[in-house]
Amino acid sequence: MPDKTPLPDLLRRTAAGDKPAFASLYQATSAKLFGVALRICGRREVAEEVLQEAFVAIWGRAKDYDPVRGSVMTWLVTIVRHCAIDQLRHQQSRPEGHSAPEEVLSSFVATGRTDISAELRALQRCLDELDPQPRKAVLLAYLYGLTRDEIAARLKVPVGTVKSSLWRSLERLQRCLGS
Amino acid sequence: MRYGRPELGDRLAADYVLGMMPQRARQRFERAMADDATLRAAVGAWSDRLKPLDDITVGEKPPARVWRAIEHRVQFAAPAPARGRLRPGAFTFWRGLAATAVAACAALVIYIVLYPKPLPQIFEALADKTGLPDWIASAKHSPSDVGLSTVNLGTSERERPRWIRAALLLTNDARSVTVDPPAPPR
Numbered sequence: 001m002p003d004k005t006p007l008p009d010l011l012r013r014t015a016a017g018d019k020p021a022f023a024s025l026y027q028a029t030s031a032k033l034f035g036v037a038l039r040i041c042g043r044r045e046v047a048e049e050v051l052q053e054a055f056v057a058i059w060g061r062a063k064d065y066d067p068v069r070g071s072v073m074t075w076l077v078t079i080v081r082h083c084a085i086d087q088l089r090h091q092q093s094r095p096e097g098h099s100a101p102e103e104v105l106s107s108f109v110a111t112g113r114t115d116i117s118a119e120l121r122a123l124q125r126c127l128d129e130l131d132p133q134p135r136k137a138v139l140l141a142y143l144y145g146l147t148r149d150e151i152a153a154r155l156k157v158p159v160g161t162v163k164s165s166l167w168r169s170l171e172r173l174q175r176c177l178g179s
Numbered sequence: 180m181r182y183g184r185p186e187l188g189d190r191l192a193a194d195y196v197l198g199m200m201p202q203r204a205r206q207r208f209e210r211a212m213a214d215d216a217t218l219r220a221a222v223g224a225w226s227d228r229l230k231p232l233d234d235i236t237v238g239e240k241p242p243a244r245v246w247r248a249i250e251h252r253v254q255f256a257a258p259a260p261a262r263g264r265l266r267p268g269a270f271t272f273w274r275g276l277a278a279t280a281v282a283a284c285a286a287l288v289i290y291i292v293l294y295p296k297p298l299p300q301i302f303e304a305l306a307d308k309t310g311l312p313d314w315i316a317s318a319k320h321s322p323s324d325v326g327l328s329t330v331n332l333g334t335s336e337r338e339r340p341r342w343i344r345a346a347l348l349l350t351n352d353a354r355s356v357t358v359d360p361p362a363p364p365r
Contacts, residue, residue, distance in 0.1 A: 022253070026246060029326065031238035034245075039236050048245050055249045068216065069223040074230050078196070085198045105235055120231035141197045142229050143236075148199060170193045170225075177228055 007072035015062035022059060029073065030055075033080045040145040042082035047084070054083040085145040105139060111143070126176035134169040137162055192221035196229060 005024060011020030030051065037047040037054070065075050074103055081119040083170070105124065127135050133155055139156065140146045194200050195208055212218045 010304070019253075023246075023250075026249070030246070031240045032233070032236070033238075034241040035238040036233060038239060041315070048241060049362055051241055051245050052248045056252045059232040059249075059253045064220050066216075068220050070226040070230070074223075074226045077230065077233055080224060081198055089202070105232070117231060117234060120234050121226075123228065123231045138197075139232070141199065142232055145198050166197070166199075167190060167193070171195075173228060 008067070011062050011065055011072050014059065015065070020092050022062075025058075026055060029056055029149050032073070033076055036077055037084050039143060040081065041088065046087060050080065050084045050087050054080040057083065081145060088145060089147070105143075108173070122177060123173070129176060130169050130172060133157070134165045137166055138169050138173070141166065188215075188218050189221050192218060193225045195222055196225040 005021075007025065007028065010021045010025040010028065011178055014025055032105070033054065034047060037050040038044065041047040044145050049135050054076075058076060061079070065072065066079070069075055127138070137151050137155065140151050141148075146154065148162045151166075152162045155162070191200075191208060195205065200208060208218075212222065
Protein backbone atom coordinates (compact mmCIF):
# COMPACT_ATOMS: atom_id res chain seq x y z
CA MET A 1 0.00 0.00 0.00
CA PRO A 2 1.75 3.19 -1.08
CA ASP A 3 2.39 5.67 1.68
CA LYS A 4 0.42 8.86 1.14
CA THR A 5 2.50 10.83 3.60
CA PRO A 6 3.67 14.09 2.05
CA LEU A 7 7.26 14.09 0.86
CA PRO A 8 8.42 16.87 3.22
CA ASP A 9 7.29 14.75 6.18
CA LEU A 10 9.02 11.67 4.83
CA LEU A 11 12.19 13.63 4.26
CA ARG A 12 12.08 15.19 7.69
CA ARG A 13 11.67 11.77 9.26
CA THR A 14 14.43 10.41 7.07
CA ALA A 15 16.66 13.15 8.43
CA ALA A 16 15.86 11.88 11.92
CA GLY A 17 17.01 8.39 10.96
CA ASP A 18 13.59 6.88 10.37
CA LYS A 19 14.28 3.97 8.04
CA PRO A 20 10.67 3.13 7.20
CA ALA A 21 10.12 6.78 6.23
CA PHE A 22 13.21 6.56 4.02
CA ALA A 23 11.81 3.42 2.43
CA SER A 24 8.52 5.20 1.80
CA LEU A 25 10.38 8.15 0.31
CA TYR A 26 12.16 5.74 -2.03
CA GLN A 27 8.93 4.03 -2.97
CA ALA A 28 7.24 7.34 -3.71
CA THR A 29 10.01 8.89 -5.77
CA SER A 30 12.35 6.24 -7.15
CA ALA A 31 10.49 5.64 -10.42
CA LYS A 32 10.76 9.23 -11.50
CA LEU A 33 14.32 9.54 -10.23
CA PHE A 34 15.34 6.35 -12.01
CA GLY A 35 13.87 7.84 -15.17
CA VAL A 36 16.05 10.90 -14.72
CA ALA A 37 19.13 8.75 -14.12
CA LEU A 38 18.37 6.68 -17.22
CA ARG A 39 17.91 9.80 -19.28
CA ILE A 40 21.34 11.11 -18.37
CA CYS A 41 23.33 7.90 -18.10
CA GLY A 42 21.92 6.01 -21.02
CA ARG A 43 23.15 2.69 -19.71
CA ARG A 44 20.88 0.83 -17.36
CA GLU A 45 23.48 -0.61 -15.03
CA VAL A 46 25.07 2.81 -14.65
CA ALA A 47 21.68 4.36 -13.90
CA GLU A 48 21.06 1.74 -11.23
CA GLU A 49 24.34 2.53 -9.58
CA VAL A 50 23.61 6.24 -9.77
CA LEU A 51 20.22 5.75 -8.14
CA GLN A 52 21.87 3.79 -5.38
CA GLU A 53 24.54 6.44 -4.81
CA ALA A 54 21.95 9.18 -4.88
CA PHE A 55 19.78 7.60 -2.23
CA VAL A 56 22.74 6.90 0.00
CA ALA A 57 23.54 10.60 -0.33
CA ILE A 58 19.90 11.51 0.33
CA TRP A 59 20.01 9.45 3.51
CA GLY A 60 23.03 11.37 4.68
CA ARG A 61 21.99 14.82 3.54
CA ALA A 62 18.29 14.79 4.33
CA LYS A 63 18.75 17.36 7.05
CA ASP A 64 20.30 19.77 4.53
CA TYR A 65 17.06 20.18 2.65
CA ASP A 66 15.75 23.71 2.83
CA PRO A 67 12.28 24.38 1.40
CA VAL A 68 13.51 27.69 -0.03
CA ARG A 69 15.42 25.56 -2.56
CA GLY A 70 12.21 24.24 -3.99
CA SER A 71 10.10 21.18 -3.54
CA VAL A 72 11.45 17.98 -2.09
CA MET A 73 11.17 16.34 -5.50
CA THR A 74 13.23 19.12 -7.07
CA TRP A 75 15.90 18.64 -4.44
CA LEU A 76 15.93 14.88 -5.00
CA VAL A 77 16.17 15.33 -8.75
CA THR A 78 19.10 17.70 -8.27
CA ILE A 79 20.95 15.09 -6.24
CA VAL A 80 20.28 12.37 -8.80
CA ARG A 81 21.31 14.61 -11.69
CA HIS A 82 24.56 15.53 -10.00
CA CYS A 83 25.31 11.90 -9.18
CA ALA A 84 24.61 10.95 -12.77
CA ILE A 85 26.79 13.74 -14.13
CA ASP A 86 29.62 12.82 -11.76
CA GLN A 87 29.38 9.21 -12.80
CA LEU A 88 29.55 10.09 -16.47
CA ARG A 89 32.51 12.36 -15.99
CA HIS A 90 34.25 9.78 -13.86
CA GLN A 91 33.77 7.20 -16.53
CA GLN A 92 34.78 9.65 -19.19
CA SER A 93 32.40 8.02 -21.51
CA ARG A 94 29.32 9.50 -22.90
CA PRO A 95 26.35 7.46 -24.01
CA GLU A 96 25.83 7.84 -27.68
CA GLY A 97 22.61 8.43 -29.39
CA HIS A 98 20.81 10.83 -27.13
CA SER A 99 17.68 11.81 -28.96
CA ALA A 100 17.65 15.39 -30.12
CA PRO A 101 16.36 17.11 -27.04
CA GLU A 102 14.13 19.62 -28.78
CA GLU A 103 12.34 16.78 -30.48
CA VAL A 104 11.93 14.97 -27.20
CA LEU A 105 10.43 18.08 -25.69
CA SER A 106 8.19 19.07 -28.58
CA SER A 107 6.90 15.56 -29.15
CA PHE A 108 6.03 15.27 -25.49
CA VAL A 109 4.07 18.49 -25.57
CA ALA A 110 2.52 17.73 -28.93
CA THR A 111 0.92 14.49 -27.86
CA GLY A 112 -2.06 16.45 -26.63
CA ARG A 113 -1.65 15.18 -23.14
CA THR A 114 -3.93 16.83 -20.69
CA ASP A 115 -1.53 16.50 -17.83
CA ILE A 116 1.04 18.93 -19.15
CA SER A 117 1.57 21.42 -16.41
CA ALA A 118 1.16 25.13 -16.88
CA GLU A 119 4.80 25.48 -15.86
CA LEU A 120 5.97 23.19 -18.64
CA ARG A 121 3.87 25.00 -21.21
CA ALA A 122 5.23 28.32 -20.06
CA LEU A 123 8.79 27.03 -20.16
CA GLN A 124 8.32 25.57 -23.59
CA ARG A 125 6.93 28.85 -24.89
CA CYS A 126 9.90 30.71 -23.48
CA LEU A 127 12.32 28.15 -24.88
CA ASP A 128 10.71 28.63 -28.29
CA GLU A 129 11.67 32.29 -28.13
CA LEU A 130 15.33 31.36 -28.08
CA ASP A 131 17.30 30.77 -31.24
CA PRO A 132 17.64 27.08 -32.12
CA GLN A 133 21.28 26.58 -31.13
CA PRO A 134 21.03 28.29 -27.73
CA ARG A 135 17.83 26.42 -27.02
CA LYS A 136 19.48 23.15 -27.89
CA ALA A 137 22.40 23.99 -25.60
CA VAL A 138 20.12 24.56 -22.63
CA LEU A 139 18.28 21.30 -23.26
CA LEU A 140 21.46 19.30 -23.80
CA ALA A 141 22.78 20.62 -20.50
CA TYR A 142 19.66 20.07 -18.46
CA LEU A 143 18.25 16.92 -19.97
CA TYR A 144 21.45 15.06 -20.64
CA GLY A 145 24.00 16.65 -18.34
CA LEU A 146 26.42 17.47 -21.10
CA THR A 147 29.38 19.67 -20.19
CA ARG A 148 30.08 22.88 -22.05
CA ASP A 149 32.85 21.14 -23.97
CA GLU A 150 30.53 18.37 -25.01
CA ILE A 151 27.84 20.81 -26.04
CA ALA A 152 30.38 22.77 -28.04
CA ALA A 153 31.52 19.61 -29.80
CA ARG A 154 28.00 18.55 -30.54
CA LEU A 155 26.92 21.95 -31.85
CA LYS A 156 30.26 22.53 -33.56
CA VAL A 157 30.83 25.89 -31.95
CA PRO A 158 33.62 27.18 -29.68
CA VAL A 159 33.33 26.52 -25.96
CA GLY A 160 33.39 30.25 -25.23
CA THR A 161 30.34 30.68 -27.39
CA VAL A 162 28.52 27.98 -25.45
CA LYS A 163 29.46 29.58 -22.15
CA SER A 164 28.15 33.03 -23.00
CA SER A 165 25.17 31.84 -24.95
CA LEU A 166 24.01 29.56 -22.16
CA TRP A 167 23.99 32.38 -19.66
CA ARG A 168 22.24 34.73 -22.08
CA SER A 169 19.63 32.07 -22.79
CA LEU A 170 19.03 31.51 -19.10
CA GLU A 171 18.67 35.24 -18.53
CA ARG A 172 16.12 35.39 -21.33
CA LEU A 173 14.22 32.47 -19.85
CA GLN A 174 14.28 34.22 -16.50
CA ARG A 175 12.80 37.38 -17.99
CA CYS A 176 10.29 35.47 -20.07
CA LEU A 177 9.11 33.38 -17.15
CA GLY A 178 8.76 36.58 -15.24
CA SER A 179 10.28 35.77 -11.93
CA MET B 180 35.47 32.83 -4.54
CA ARG B 181 33.17 35.53 -3.33
CA TYR B 182 29.48 35.17 -3.67
CA GLY B 183 28.74 38.68 -2.47
CA ARG B 184 27.55 40.22 -5.71
CA PRO B 185 24.00 39.11 -6.39
CA GLU B 186 24.50 38.58 -10.09
CA LEU B 187 27.48 36.35 -9.51
CA GLY B 188 25.53 34.26 -7.05
CA ASP B 189 22.68 34.03 -9.51
CA ARG B 190 24.94 32.89 -12.33
CA LEU B 191 26.56 30.31 -10.12
CA ALA B 192 23.16 29.13 -8.99
CA ALA B 193 22.18 28.65 -12.63
CA ASP B 194 25.42 26.76 -13.30
CA TYR B 195 24.76 24.60 -10.30
CA VAL B 196 21.23 23.75 -11.36
CA LEU B 197 22.27 23.05 -14.94
CA GLY B 198 24.98 20.74 -13.67
CA MET B 199 27.81 22.70 -15.24
CA MET B 200 30.04 22.85 -12.18
CA PRO B 201 32.87 20.38 -11.76
CA GLN B 202 32.51 18.27 -8.66
CA ARG B 203 34.84 20.22 -6.40
CA ALA B 204 33.36 23.58 -7.36
CA ARG B 205 29.96 22.13 -6.71
CA GLN B 206 30.97 20.97 -3.25
CA ARG B 207 32.39 24.40 -2.44
CA PHE B 208 29.19 25.95 -3.68
CA GLU B 209 27.11 23.61 -1.54
CA ARG B 210 29.13 24.63 1.48
CA ALA B 211 28.59 28.28 0.63
CA MET B 212 24.88 27.60 0.26
CA ALA B 213 24.71 26.16 3.74
CA ASP B 214 25.52 29.61 5.12
CA ASP B 215 23.78 31.77 2.58
CA ALA B 216 20.02 31.84 2.29
CA THR B 217 20.20 34.11 -0.74
CA LEU B 218 22.20 31.52 -2.62
CA ARG B 219 19.77 28.81 -1.61
CA ALA B 220 16.89 30.92 -2.82
CA ALA B 221 18.66 31.56 -6.13
CA VAL B 222 19.18 27.83 -6.58
CA GLY B 223 15.54 27.27 -5.71
CA ALA B 224 14.45 29.80 -8.30
CA TRP B 225 16.52 28.26 -11.09
CA SER B 226 15.41 24.78 -10.13
CA ASP B 227 11.79 25.84 -10.27
CA ARG B 228 12.27 27.40 -13.70
CA LEU B 229 13.87 24.35 -15.26
CA LYS B 230 12.32 21.45 -13.41
CA PRO B 231 9.24 21.22 -15.64
CA LEU B 232 11.63 19.63 -18.14
CA ASP B 233 11.83 16.62 -15.84
CA ASP B 234 8.12 16.07 -16.40
CA ILE B 235 8.86 14.87 -19.90
CA THR B 236 10.87 11.96 -18.59
CA VAL B 237 8.89 8.81 -18.12
CA GLY B 238 9.46 7.26 -14.74
CA GLU B 239 10.46 3.65 -14.49
CA LYS B 240 10.35 1.40 -11.49
CA PRO B 241 13.92 0.40 -10.67
CA PRO B 242 14.77 -3.24 -10.02
CA ALA B 243 14.47 -4.46 -6.44
CA ARG B 244 18.21 -5.00 -6.21
CA VAL B 245 18.76 -1.23 -6.16
CA TRP B 246 16.77 -0.80 -2.97
CA ARG B 247 18.46 -3.82 -1.44
CA ALA B 248 21.83 -2.24 -2.16
CA ILE B 249 20.75 1.07 -0.67
CA GLU B 250 19.40 -0.61 2.44
CA HIS B 251 22.63 -2.51 2.79
CA ARG B 252 24.70 0.63 2.46
CA VAL B 253 22.82 2.58 5.12
CA GLN B 254 22.78 -0.25 7.62
CA PHE B 255 25.24 -0.21 10.45
CA ALA B 256 25.88 -3.88 10.22
CA ALA B 257 27.67 -4.06 6.92
CA PRO B 258 29.56 -0.90 6.14
CA ALA B 259 30.95 -0.56 2.66
CA PRO B 260 34.49 0.67 2.14
CA ALA B 261 34.94 4.20 0.95
CA ARG B 262 35.18 4.92 -2.71
CA GLY B 263 38.56 5.93 -4.07
CA ARG B 264 37.77 9.61 -3.75
CA LEU B 265 38.95 9.85 -0.17
CA ARG B 266 42.61 9.01 0.01
CA PRO B 267 44.32 7.87 3.21
CA GLY B 268 46.08 10.45 5.30
CA ALA B 269 44.70 12.64 8.02
CA PHE B 270 44.93 15.96 6.25
CA THR B 271 43.59 14.70 2.98
CA PHE B 272 40.77 13.13 4.92
CA TRP B 273 40.16 16.35 6.74
CA ARG B 274 39.97 18.34 3.53
CA GLY B 275 37.94 15.70 1.82
CA LEU B 276 35.52 15.39 4.67
CA ALA B 277 35.10 19.10 5.20
CA ALA B 278 34.45 19.46 1.52
CA THR B 279 32.17 16.58 0.93
CA ALA B 280 30.89 15.32 4.23
CA VAL B 281 28.38 12.88 2.93
CA ALA B 282 27.66 15.03 -0.05
CA ALA B 283 28.42 14.01 -3.59
CA CYS B 284 27.44 10.42 -3.22
CA ALA B 285 30.36 9.31 -1.13
CA ALA B 286 29.82 6.14 0.80
CA LEU B 287 28.68 6.82 4.29
CA VAL B 288 31.38 4.82 5.92
CA ILE B 289 34.75 6.42 5.74
CA TYR B 290 37.82 4.34 6.28
CA ILE B 291 40.88 6.32 7.08
CA VAL B 292 44.38 5.76 8.23
CA LEU B 293 45.47 8.46 10.58
CA TYR B 294 48.80 10.01 11.18
CA PRO B 295 49.06 13.09 13.36
CA LYS B 296 45.45 13.65 13.62
CA PRO B 297 43.54 16.87 14.10
CA LEU B 298 40.85 14.76 15.63
CA PRO B 299 38.74 17.33 17.42
CA GLN B 300 38.44 19.17 14.13
CA ILE B 301 37.55 16.02 12.31
CA PHE B 302 34.78 15.12 14.69
CA GLU B 303 33.56 18.71 14.85
CA ALA B 304 33.45 18.71 11.09
CA LEU B 305 31.56 15.46 11.08
CA ALA B 306 28.98 16.82 13.44
CA ASP B 307 28.69 20.22 11.83
CA LYS B 308 28.73 19.30 8.21
CA THR B 309 26.70 16.19 8.33
CA GLY B 310 24.76 16.43 11.56
CA LEU B 311 25.75 13.00 12.69
CA PRO B 312 24.09 12.09 15.91
CA ASP B 313 24.66 8.55 16.95
CA TRP B 314 27.41 7.80 14.54
CA ILE B 315 29.91 5.37 15.88
CA ALA B 316 33.63 5.84 15.69
CA SER B 317 35.54 2.58 15.89
CA ALA B 318 39.27 2.36 16.22
CA LYS B 319 41.65 -0.31 15.16
CA HIS B 320 44.92 -0.34 16.97
CA SER B 321 46.56 -2.71 14.64
CA PRO B 322 45.74 -3.83 11.14
CA SER B 323 44.57 -7.19 12.37
CA ASP B 324 42.33 -5.74 15.05
CA VAL B 325 38.90 -7.18 14.79
CA GLY B 326 37.78 -6.27 18.28
CA LEU B 327 36.85 -2.70 17.71
CA SER B 328 36.39 -0.32 20.53
CA THR B 329 33.62 2.06 19.81
CA VAL B 330 32.44 5.43 20.88
CA ASN B 331 29.00 6.71 20.22
CA LEU B 332 29.50 10.17 18.78
CA GLY B 333 26.66 11.53 20.80
CA THR B 334 23.62 13.50 19.98
CA SER B 335 23.81 16.95 21.42
CA GLU B 336 26.00 20.01 21.54
CA ARG B 337 26.27 19.59 25.26
CA GLU B 338 27.54 16.06 24.93
CA ARG B 339 30.01 16.91 22.27
CA PRO B 340 33.03 17.80 24.45
CA ARG B 341 32.60 14.53 26.27
CA TRP B 342 32.50 12.43 23.19
CA ILE B 343 35.34 14.26 21.57
CA ARG B 344 37.46 13.45 24.62
CA ALA B 345 36.29 9.86 24.45
CA ALA B 346 37.01 9.71 20.77
CA LEU B 347 40.46 11.15 21.33
CA LEU B 348 41.25 8.54 23.92
CA LEU B 349 39.85 5.88 21.71
CA THR B 350 41.76 6.89 18.68
CA ASN B 351 45.01 7.71 20.35
CA ASP B 352 47.59 5.59 18.55
CA ALA B 353 44.86 4.12 16.44
CA ARG B 354 45.94 3.05 13.04
CA SER B 355 42.56 3.60 11.58
CA VAL B 356 39.21 4.97 12.50
CA THR B 357 36.04 3.99 10.83
CA VAL B 358 32.98 6.12 11.19
CA ASP B 359 29.72 4.32 10.73
CA PRO B 360 26.16 5.46 10.41
CA PRO B 361 23.76 4.83 13.23
CA ALA B 362 22.15 1.49 13.77
CA PRO B 363 18.70 1.31 12.23
CA PRO B 364 15.91 2.26 14.62
CA ARG B 365 14.37 -0.64 16.41
